[in-house]
Amino acid sequence: MSETITIDPVTRLEGHGKITIQLNGQGEVENAHFHVTQVRGFERFSEGRPFYEMPSLMARICGICPVSHLIASAKACEAIMSVRIPHTAAQLRRMLNLAQMVQSHALSFFYLASPDLLLGMEADPKVRNILGVAAAKPELGRAGIALRRIGQSIIELLGDKRVHPGWVVPGGLTEPLSSEKRDKILAMLPEAYSSVGLALGAYKQIAGTFKQEIEVFANFPSNYMSLISEEEAIDFTDGALRLIGATGNIIEDGMTATRFTEVIGEAVENYSYTKFAYYKPLGYPDGSYRVGPLARLNIVKSMGTPKAEKELAEFKQLAAGPVSSSFHYHHARLVEMLYGIEKIEEILADSRILDKHVRATAGVNRLEGAGQAEAPRGVLHHHYKVDENGKITWANLVIATGQNNNAMNRGVLQAARHYVKDGKFTEGVLNRVEAVVRTFDPCLSCSTHAFGQMPLEISLLSADGEVVDRVARD
Amino acid sequence: MAITARCLVLACGNSLRSDDGVGPKLAAWAEERFRGEPEVRVIARQQWTPELAEEIATADSVLFVDASVKPPPGRVRLIPVTSRVDSSAQPSHDLTPNQLLGLTRTLYGSIKSHAMLLTVGVSSTELGETFSAPVTAALPRARGILEKSVLRFLGR
Numbered sequence: 129m130s131e132t133i134t135i136d137p138v139t140r141l142e143g144h145g146k147i148t149i150q151l152n153g154q155g156e157v158e159n160a161h162f163h164v165t166q167v168r169g170f171e172r173f174s175e176g177r178p179f180y181e182m183p184s185l186m187a188r189i190c191g192i193c194p195v196s197h198l199i200a201s202a203k204a205c206e207a208i209m210s211v212r213i214p215h216t217a218a219q220l221r222r223m224l225n226l227a228q229m230v231q232s233h234a235l236s237f238f239y240l241a242s243p244d245l246l247l248g249m250e251a252d253p254k255v256r257n258i259l260g261v262a263a264a265k266p267e268l269g270r271a272g273i274a275l276r277r278i279g280q281s282i283i284e285l286l287g288d289k290r291v292h293p294g295w296v297v298p299g300g301l302t303e304p305l306s307s308e309k310r311d312k313i314l315a316m317l318p319e320a321y322s323s324v325g326l327a328l329g330a331y332k333q334i335a336g337t338f339k340q341e342i343e344v345f346a347n348f349p350s351n352y353m354s355l356i357s358e359e360e361a362i363d364f365t366d367g368a369l370r371l372i373g374a375t376g377n378i379i380e381d382g383m384t385a386t387r388f389t390e391v392i393g394e395a396v397e398n399y400s401y402t403k404f405a406y407y408k409p410l411g412y413p414d415g416s417y418r419v420g421p422l423a424r425l426n427i428v429k430s431m432g433t434p435k436a437e438k439e440l441a442e443f444k445q446l447a448a449g450p451v452s453s454s455f456h457y458h459h460a461r462l463v464e465m466l467y468g469i470e471k472i473e474e475i476l477a478d479s480r481i482l483d484k485h486v487r488a489t490a491g492v493n494r495l496e497g498a499g500q501a502e503a504p505r506g507v508l509h510h511h512y513k514v515d516e517n518g519k520i521t522w523a524n525l526v527i528a529t530g531q532n533n534n535a536m537n538r539g540v541l542q543a544a545r546h547y548v549k550d551g552k553f554t555e556g557v558l559n560r561v562e563a564v565v566r567t568f569d570p571c572l573s574c575s576t577h578a579f580g581q582m583p584l585e586i587s588l589l590s591a592d593g594e595v596v597d598r599v600a601r602d
Numbered sequence: 603m604a605i606t607a608r609c610l611v612l613a614c615g616n617s618l619r620s621d622d623g624v625g626p627k628l629a630a631w632a633e634e635r636f637r638g639e640p641e642v643r644v645i646a647r648q649q650w651t652p653e654l655a656e657e658i659a660t661a662d663s664v665l666f667v668d669a670s671v672k673p674p675p676g677r678v679r680l681i682p683v684t685s686r687v688d689s690s691a692q693p694s695h696d697l698t699p700n701q702l703l704g705l706t707r708t709l710y711g712s713i714k715s716h717a718m719l720l721t722v723g724v725s726s727t728e729l730g731e732t733f734s735a736p737v738t739a740a741l742p743r744a745r746g747i748l749e750k751s752v753l754r755f756l757g758r
Contacts, residue, residue, distance in 0.1 A: 191648070239652060241693045257694070258652050259701060262708045268651075269709050291648070400604045 131155075131551060133150065133558070138340070139213040145572050147561060148399075149544045155551030160541040162565055164402040164529070164572050179492070179518045180298050185508065185526075188569055191291050192235065195228035195283065195368045196503035197510070198296040199365060203385065203499025204510040205298035206516075210493040216298035216483040217558045222365045224286050224296065224469040225476045225501060229364060230320070231279025231505035233405030233421075233461040233468075236569040237327065238272025241458055244563050245334060250556035263355055268330055271323035275465065278316045282472070285309045287462050300487035302553065310476055320469045321435075328462045329461075338455060344546040345564045346454035346539025351407065351417035353531070354424040355502050360434035362424055362467060364502040370427050371417060372405060385498035388509050402572075405531040416534035420568065421460035421504025426450040433465070433470035439463040439586070461569070492518045505527050505569050529570040539564040607643035609755045610661035611748070613666045615647050621675075621724030621737045625667045628720075631745055632667075632752070633749070638746055649696035652705060659710035663755035666699040666719040667748065675725035676736030678744045680751065683717040716755045720748055 145164050152158040163445040170189055174556040178184060183201040187194035199221055206213060213221075243256040246265055255263070262269035280290040287293020288310070295302050334340075353371045357363040369383035380391060394403040395412040407415035417423070431440045443463055446456060475481065505526030514523040543564045547557040611632045613703035615625030629646035636642035645657060650666075658664050666683060673679055697705065699719050706712050722744050725734040733741075 178683045233693055258697075259705055259708070262705055266709050269705075273656055273709070276651075277656060280653070 132444050133548070133553065135378045138374075145565070145570070147540055147565070149540075149548060149561070151548070151551050155549075157541070157548050160539050160544040160561075161399045162536045162539070164400045164551070164570075167401050171525055172565075174512075174520050174523045177520050179514050179520055180193065181209055182296065182510075182512065182520065183296055184292075184294065187292050189525075192232050193294045195226060195296075196316050196508050198293070199225055199501040200306060200499045200503075200510040202296050202298050203501065204512050205384065205499070206488075206497060207497030208492060208494050208512065208514055209298060209497075211299055211488040211490045211491040213300040213488055214483070214485050216480050217303065217486040219306055219478055219481060220286065220301055220486065220590050221296060223472050224283060225294070225364045226379055226472050226475075227279045227282035228234060229279075229502075229504045230465050230468045231283070231332075232569075233465045234272055234275035234279060236467075236504070237458060238268065240274065241563075241566055242268065242272070244559065244566070245331070245338070245458065249560050249563060250554075253555060253559070256559075265325060265330070271326045274319055274323045274513045275327075278320045280317060282313050285312060287598075295327045297487070299489050302453050302486045302487070304486045305483055306332065310481065313472065314476055317469055317473055324462065324465045324469060327497070328466065329365070331459060331481055333461055335459065340546075341560065341563070342453045342455045344543050345560075345567055346542060348538060349452055349540065350535055351415070352369065352400075352423035352426045352450060353407075353417045353419050353507055354427045355500070355507065356428055357432070358410055358428040359432070362428045362464075363428075369507065373509045374450065374452070376426070379410075382559045385500040385509065385511075386393075388498060388526070389511060389524075390502060392509075394526065394530065400533070401439075402533050403526075403530045404533045405526055406534070413534050417531065417534045418454075419528050419531045420457060420504075421464050422451060422454060422457045422504060424502065425463060431467045433467055433474065435470055436467035437461055439466060444563075454535065454564065457567040457569070460543050462588055464533050477592070492516065493539075498578075503571075505529060505571055506531055527571070529568075529572065532568045532570065536570065537564055606660045608641040608662045609643070609752050610657060610664045611642065611644040611652070611752065612664055612666050612726050613644070613646040614648070614650050614663050614666070615646070616720070618729060618731060620726045620730040620732065621722075621734050622669045622727045623738040624669045624722045624724065624733065624737055624741075627733075627741070628667050628744055628748055630720075632748055634751060635745075636752065643673065649685060650699070650702055651657065651695055652702075653708055654697075655702055655706040657704060658706045658714070659712040662714065663716035663717075664703075664714055665748065665751050666717075668699075668721050668740065669724045669727070670721035671724060671727070673721065674721035674736075675734060676722045677723040678740050679719075679720075679723075679749055680747055681719050683719045683757070685713070685717075718751055720744065720751065736742060 131151040149160045150158045183198045186197040186201040231555040239258050242261050268279050284290040285296035354365050355367040356370045371380040373379050393408045408410040431437045496513045500509045509526040511524045543561050603739050613625035613629035621736035626646040629644050633644045683699045685707045694699045
């Protein structure tokens with residue numbers, strides 16, 4: 129008799145998803161899926177809008193990473209306009225994207241993941257949350273809050289709003305940086321350094337206690353893809369894409385936004401509204417790959433900033449080749465936060481950072497354009513077609529969560545097979561299955577204002593739908 | 603760092619979800635009413651996130667303002683908030699007033715002299731930028747209670 133375990137909703141994620149685990153007659157895990165159960169429809173309802181509205185429209189996709197959408201969208205529009213934005217605008221956009229990465233990674237690490245990491249996977253769910261972390265490790269609670277505040281404050285200073293900022297427009301920015309704002313940002317950085325240093329120290333102390341989780345949390349050979357600069361350093365905003373294989377071999381390099389759709393395809397599965405991106409020459413699912421912090425650190429040769437460079441060297445010691453356990457996404461996230469703070473400081477020292485020329489203007493010069501950037505969770509690709517009046521006739525977005533979709537599903541199956549024995553499970557076991565998904569920090573939809581609490585209910589169902597076991601978290 | 607103010611008005615809601623926007627609407631009114639008064643700070647958010655604990659820590663008193671689906675539409679309620687955390691609620695990255703106060707006390711050792719929650723019962727949270735008739739009718743009373751509460755917190 130086959131049975132199904134359902135985890136719905138998966139908690140501590142950005143958005144709403146569920147997990148199902150199918151058991152066979154012997155109580156062994158036969159299959160497992162991570163389902164994204166919501167539809168957004170942005171690609172369709174942008175049709176007919178003027179292309180220059182796209183950045184501000186697309187930013188509404190997400191309340192956590194709107195800046196990445198702003199930037200990828202603006203770059204797609206600039207391809208349609210055939211313009212190159214001024215140097216200062218490019219630097220300021222880079223800073224805005226890094227500030228977003230810092231606040232988003234802080235949310236992921238401190239608010240969503242740290243309850244498992246600091247209190248334990250088996251801790252009472254009543255305390256396994258941000259309040260429990262604050263009670264047990266108040267210094268880390270304050271550090272997380274500080275990093276969120278600093279990232280958001282920089283976004284607000286630059287774009288006037290901490291969520292869904294404006295400022296980034298096709299051709300550049302609406303206004304230059306003032307010296308007053310520059311000084312305010314610089315004044316925040318010492319606290320940012322100390323906060324991320326505290327988190328890195330704490331993480332390294334406890335990471336060794338998660339040997340089993342490291343072993344089975346989406347730990348398998350895979351391909352990885354990220355942006356990389358000409359100097360082979362990490363780059364969140366510019367550069368070109370590199371795809372590497374499981375041994376670190378370069379499969380595809382120098383992928384511009386224009387070339388993206390030639391080599392990246394999207395498959396559809398009937399259990400999820402999120403698409404599954406794959407590298408076309410290898411087909412689906414063999415061409416699936418991972419993106420995000422783990423992929424970025426696996427691909428780059430250098431961080432380009434001194435403190436993060438040391439951390440990268442340490443990170444790369446975790447494996448002889450690419451680091452394959454998704455548990456290490458957490459570690460990579462912390463290294464990237466440190467890089468982000470260093471890079472913001474470096475950008476602010478640019479002698480041209482206060483230049484007034486931050487925008488190029490043009491009309492429709494091409495009927496198609498694509499743009500890409502790194503969101504906190506990984507590569508983000510926007511691709512638009514317009515008519516001669518500049519109205520959008522077609523849009524396609526390839527988001528990080530879709531590119532990690534196959535790996536998340538494989539990871540859920542791997543963990544379920546390891547932890548669910550003889551059809552039996554505990555809340556702690558199922559939390560580990562959820563925690564696999566959390567390592568990727570998927571962004572399903574975080575801009576929706578929800579009422580009430582999200583309950584967690586896991587039911588073990590017989591083939592005829594009868595509930596034979598149940599764990600509920602109200 | 604957070605800006606110091608004696609009284610913090612902390613509203614929550616989404617102005618694109620009909621009656622759910624009553625919190626931000628009242629916050630906008632409070633901003634205008636107490637303009638030029640540095641002792642009063644007004645913040646409106648779509649969610650009450652943990653980092654607001656820093657802001658609460660710097661204030662003597664806090665007035666939370668929100669829509670509520672529990673009371674009848676249009677009913678205005680003012681209730682005290684304690685930092686006692688309901689352990690059955692599982693916080694993620696948005697918190698209740700109790701949880702926020704608890705977090706503020708845990709992280710910053712800060713206890714408020716006054717902490718109240720002002721709610722307006724809602725009838726619709728569908729997409730839209732207008733209020734239902736009961737919420738529209740309740741706005742003058744909600745504004746009055748908000749004003750009176752802030753003045754009381756300030757000892758006036």
